[in-house]
Amino acid sequence: MLFHTTTFLFFFLILLAILLLLKSNKQNKVVYLVASYIFYMAWNPAFILLILASTVVDFYFGKKVFVSKSRASKKRYLIFSVIFNLGLLGFFKYFHFFEQNLLFIFRLFGYEPNWVDINIILPVGISFYTFQTMSYTIDIYRGKLKPVSSFLDFAVFVSFFPQLVAGPIIRASDFLPQLKTKRKIQFKREYLLLILKGLFKKAVIADQLGVFVDAVYANPAPYPSSIIWLATIAFSIQIYSDFSGYTDMAIGIANILGFKFPLNFNKPYFAKTPSDFWRRWHISLSSWLRDYLYIPLGGNRGGTLLTYRNLMLTMLIGGLWHGPSWNFVVWGFLHGIILIAFRYFNIDKFLKEKKSALWTWASWLFMQIWVLITWIAFRQTNFQDMIVTMKKFVLFDFDFSLQNIGLGRLGVFSTIFIVALFWFLHVYSYKVGGIENSWKNWPMLKLAIVLFGVGVILFFLWPTREVPFIYFQF
Amino acid sequence: MDKFEVKGHKPNVVGDLKVSPKELDLKNLILIIPLLLGVLVSILMLPELHRKLPSDFKRTKLILEVLSGDADVAKPDAVILGSSIAMASVDTKLLADSIGDMLIYNLASTGQEFSESVLFYPKFNHPLKVVVQFVSFDELLKAPRLSHQKIRHFRLFGYEPDTVLKSFLLKDDWEYLFCPDWKIRVDSRGILIDAINSSMRQFFRKDLNLAALTTELYYPTPYTVRLPEAKYSAMIEKYNPPKVLNDIELDSNFVARLKKVNEYLNEKNIKFFLVINPVNPSLTNYPRRLSKKIELALKAQLPDLKFFNYYDLLEDENFIDYCHPAPSGAKIITIRLANDLKNELK
Numbered sequence: 001m002l003f004h005t006t007t008f009l010f011f012f013l014i015l016l017a018i019l020l021l022l023k024s025n026k027q028n029k030v031v032y033l034v035a036s037y038i039f040y041m042a043w044n045p046a047f048i049l050l051i052l053a054s055t056v057v058d059f060y061f062g063k064k065v066f067v068s069k070s071r072a073s074k075k076r077y078l079i080f081s082v083i084f085n086l087g088l089l090g091f092f093k094y095f096h097f098f099e100q101n102l103l104f105i106f107r108l109f110g111y112e113p114n115w116v117d118i119n120i121i122l123p124v125g126i127s128f129y130t131f132q133t134m135s136y137t138i139d140i141y142r143g144k145l146k147p148v149s150s151f152l153d154f155a156v157f158v159s160f161f162p163q164l165v166a167g168p169i170i171r172a173s174d175f176l177p178q179l180k181t182k183r184k185i186q187f188k189r190e191y192l193l194l195i196l197k198g199l200f201k202k203a204v205i206a207d208q209l210g211v212f213v214d215a216v217y218a219n220p221a222p223y224p225s226s227i228i229w230l231a232t233i234a235f236s237i238q239i240y241s242d243f244s245g246y247t248d249m250a251i252g253i254a255n256i257l258g259f260k261f262p263l264n265f266n267k268p269y270f271a272k273t274p275s276d277f278w279r280r281w282h283i284s285l286s287s288w289l290r291d292y293l294y295i296p297l298g299g300n301r302g303g304t305l306l307t308y309r310n311l312m313l314t315m316l317i318g319g320l321w322h323g324p325s326w327n328f329v330v331w332g333f334l335h336g337i338i339l340i341a342f343r344y345f346n347i348d349k350f351l352k353e354k355k356s357a358l359w360t361w362a363s364w365l366f367m368q369i370w371v372l373i374t375w376i377a378f379r380q381t382n383f384q385d386m387i388v389t390m391k392k393f394v395l396f397d398f399d400f401s402l403q404n405i406g407l408g409r410l411g412v413f414s415t416i417f418i419v420a421l422f423w424f425l426h427v428y429s430y431k432v433g434g435i436e437n438s439w440k441n442w443p444m445l446k447l448a449i450v451l452f453g454v455g456v457i458l459f460f461l462w463p464t465r466e467v468p469f470i471y472f473q474f
Numbered sequence: 475m476d477k478f479e480v481k482g483h484k485p486n487v488v489g490d491l492k493v494s495p496k497e498l499d500l501k502n503l504i505l506i507i508p509l510l511l512g513v514l515v516s517i518l519m520l521p522e523l524h525r526k527l528p529s530d531f532k533r534t535k536l537i538l539e540v541l542s543g544d545a546d547v548a549k550p551d552a553v554i555l556g557s558s559i560a561m562a563s564v565d566t567k568l569l570a571d572s573i574g575d576m577l578i579y580n581l582a583s584t585g586q587e588f589s590e591s592v593l594f595y596p597k598f599n600h601p602l603k604v605v606v607q608f609v610s611f612d613e614l615l616k617a618p619r620l621s622h623q624k625i626r627h628f629r630l631f632g633y634e635p636d637t638v639l640k641s642f643l644l645k646d647d648w649e650y651l652f653c654p655d656w657k658i659r660v661d662s663r664g665i666l667i668d669a670i671n672s673s674m675r676q677f678f679r680k681d682l683n684l685a686a687l688t689t690e691l692y693y694p695t696p697y698t699v700r701l702p703e704a705k706y707s708a709m710i711e712k713y714n715p716p717k718v719l720n721d722i723e724l725d726s727n728f729v730a731r732l733k734k735v736n737e738y739l740n741e742k743n744i745k746f747f748l749v750i751n752p753v754n755p756s757l758t759n760y761p762r763r764l765s766k767k768i769e770l771a772l773k774a775q776l777p778d779l780k781f782f783n784y785y786d787l788l789e790d791e792n793f794i795d796y797c798h799p800a801p802s803g804a805k806i807i808t809i810r811l812a813n814d815l816k817n818e819l820k
Contacts (some may be wrong), residue, residue: 149670184498185498186498186499186502187498187499187500187502188502189499189502189505190500192502192503192505192506196509203673208667219712221708222708222709222712229502347513348593401702401705409670410669412674413669413670413671413675414667414670417670444505447505447507448505448507448508450510451505451509451512452508452509452511452512452515453510454509454512454515455508455510455511455512455513455514456512456513456515456516457512458512458513459512459513459516459517460511460516460663460664460665460666460667461663461666461667462663463659464663464664
């Protein structure tokens with residue numbers, strides 16, 4: 001069930017109607033849980049069993065970790081929980097990846113194993129909810145969190161539908177306190193505007209750009225560098241608008257239901273350094289990786305070389321989290337390299353000390369071009385095509401001829417238009433401190449006129465095909 | 475420490491987590507009205523915008539006006555139909571000069587495959603006597619479906635479908651042709667994106683005679699200059715099938731539709747000729763020997779159909795790109811077509 005479909009609209013309206021009739025917090029929570037399970041089962045009913053299993057296991061092991069007296073016993077229960085969660089993730093997400101790589105190695109040695117091929121479907125949202133449940137048990141083990149006594153509360157925390165399939169990854173400490181009191185529905189202007197903003201980002205920006213990106217990236221060889229650059233810039237905007245659009249809608253929907261969600265994106269394309277980028281991009285994942293991977297690995301506490309190793313490992317695993325494919329590892333590697341390089345040359349400190357506009361701009365430009373290169377690795381799963389695309393991107397051919405690039409069908413000019421529209425709105429949003437926060441104070445008439453215009457734009461730029469959210473596949 | 479608090483982890487959410495909002499703020503839902511109003515007004519003004527905005531499909535309007543007699547030109551005695559290959563293949567002024575005493579229009583248009591051309595057939599009336607339908611080799615093997623985008627443009631140009639089309643079209647296309655007006659409007663919302671691409675292409679592609687698309691009735695091709703060699707080669711590589719085509723089998727559905735069209739036009743006393751598009755010999759995986767095979771297949775399955783096979787008529791230098799004939803190619807095709815028609819119309 002996608003947020004930008006009429007099916008979801010009806011689902012949400014029915015849910016709101018039911019919630020408005022309920023009196024107690026417990027009734028509310030039961031409805032959240034049932035609604036969340038229906039939301040998930042609309043995709044594939046069978047996989048709700050996985051969520052249930054994950055819920056039961058972590059609820060049980062969380063308690064066990066807490067009540068265990070000895071450190072060893074606590075550790076044992078934690079390991080069970082982590083193995084269970086990583087096992088689920090490993091089997092459903094990475095089984096074919098490991099199988100294919102093992103097959104490749106066997107073949108190198110001239111051995112052809114006779115394996116029975118099994119078809120494994122990747123359950124939507126598994127990467128998100130397993131990380132969420134793992135963090136819960138780990139926090140209890142670390143003594144930072146007490147286990148929740150109500151199974152219902154925990155089940156709602158694991159499966160809450162606005163963030164179930166594509167995040168943001170929520171910490172128990174952020175979410176569970178909100179279940180203590182009955183959440184009340186509220187249609188604040190900024191919530192409605194946030195949903196509208198997400199819808200606009202997804203439908204008008206991401207899905208429109210996706211048509212061009214898909215066409216160019218499917219076969220990059222015939223295109224000149226100028227088109228490869230345009231497609232890569234378009235993809236960088238597509239993936240941001242798609243994912244942050246989803247997050248905006250998720251946060252807006254949760255807000256209407258009376259919940260608060262963490263910020264997941266903070267204008268990452270304004271980042272001037274790699275660490276700045278990771279403080280702005282998919283914040284809930286990068287902070288998760290920091291707290292549960294980078295710091296346990298030793299963080300920056302073990303000297304320079306170990307810090308570099310920890311950074312690189314975190315980025316490689318972060319890359320692989322996105323999907324069972326080597327291109328994501330390359331993506332992580334490129335981010336790891338630049339993080340290490342900036343740390344090695346102490347560029348963050350240099351920029352702070354210099355305070356020169358020229359250096360700031362230069363750093364921003366360099367960082368964004370590097371991010372574009374990393375997006376090529378992210379988007380191109382085929383290695384040969386990845387190399388062709390990167391080569392054309394880096395070794396610019398100065399071929400601006402518009403012949404032989406199927407301008408009409410490809411939509412070069414509409415892509416330029418959408419890219420310009422995105423940057424205009426992005427800078428405007430930055431200047432006013434977020435469109436939803438700025439527009440909420442406008443007089444009703446002014447807002448109504450603007451919304452009328454938004455309605456016109458939404459109609460004409462709403463894509464003619466339904467496109468799922470990119471991060472659903474992760 | 476609170477039960478749920480994580481040491482060192484500051485909650486990343488705005489506001490007090492335990493405080494639930496008090497007011498419903500239902501009045502804000504009124505803001506949905508102007509938004510919906512914007513959508514509604516867009517739906518209402520879409521046909522008008524469709525008429526005003528530039529589009530690659532404006533030629534369809536011209537063709538419909540010529541056939542209905544609404545255009546400021548005489549009605550034709552013969553017409554050429556087909557895709558951009560047909561547009562680039564026949565200069566009907568030269569054709570008419572060779573045949574004599576006939577007004578012939580080239581009413582081919584971009585992407586006009588057979589399934590689209592049939593939409594024009596019920597509009598044929600006096601004095602039209604001859605229809606020459608160009609089809610591609612690939613169409614004969616696997617007839618493409620009629621694009622719904624094309625159907626929408628026809629409907630928005632005021633096209634009124636005839637029930638006879640039921641036997642010429644696939645069920646799904648036929649149903650869409652008759653779908654409600656509001657659906658056509660909603661599905662046509664991409665016209666703004668099309669207009670951006672179309673108008674900017676007209677601005678930037680000075681090497682193309684794009685004005686010909688909306689005005690020219692005799693030799694409407696925008697393609698006149700051969701691509702630079704590197705681009706030409708890249709295009710050949712891109713469009714050459716990955717494997718050599720050896721055996722062919724005509725699409726049975728396409729054959730059945732051709733048969734019905736032939737019978738329908740014969741009943742209207744209009745002579746129908748099928749032309750197989752020329753194929754660029756540089757596309758080596760379309761071997762020359764297939765030409766004979768198509769002829770045999772067509773003769774066997776459609777004995778009453780008159781057709782001209784131009785599959786292997788042109789050489790590489792007669793093309794401007796992988797498929798469109800250059801003016802030199804058009805001259806060869808036109809002269810050959812004139813001779814073939816003269817023989818048949820004797």
